Amino acid sequence: MKAAKLFLAFVIVGVTFASSLVAQEKAMKEASIKGEIIDTKCYLTGMMGGRGEDHKDCAVACAKGGLPIGILEEKTGKVYVVVPAKGQKGANEALVQYAAETVTLKGMFIEKGGTKLFAYNSVEAAK
Numbered sequence: 001m002k003a004a005k006l007f008l009a010f011v012i013v014g015v016t017f018a019s020s021l022v023a024q025e026k027a028m029k030e031a032s033i034k035g036e037i038i039d040t041k042c043y044l045t046g047m048m049g050g051r052g053e054d055h056k057d058c059a060v061a062c063a064k065g066g067l068p069i070g071i072l073e074e075k076t077g078k079v080y081v082v083v084p085a086k087g088q089k090g091a092n093e094a095l096v097q098y099a100a101e102t103v104t105l106k107g108m109f110i111e112k113g114g115t116k117l118f119a120y121n122s123v124e125a126a127k
Helices: 002-027 040-045 053-064 091-098
Strands: 030-039 069-073 079-084 102-112 115-125
Touching: 030 040, 030 053, 030 079, 040 053, 040 069, 040 079, 053 091, 069 091, 079 091, 091 115
Parallel strands: 079 115
Antiparallel strands: 030 069, 030 102, 069 079, 102 115
């Protein structure tokens, strides 16, 4: 009887773990996102307009100062903080040159507890 309960417990844990891995893998599939590179502080607070060509110099200064870079998704208006995928330069260092410009990033969406990240592995200026 104890062996059967123990076996059932292992099966339940195994199925739960496998389901969790499948969900995580699905969320981590390769994706692309097109939008404007922003500095998240100014965008979220509306400081100095927070986006666009008029805000470019401020966005560059904020990114160089260490404030997180984000991407404002063109289609949905959602904002994702951009982080490097494994082996990439830091997002600020690599993407500051695209501040206030539209780009396409390739990488993976990561979302947990309401926080949205995009782990990029390549960037392409919009045409």
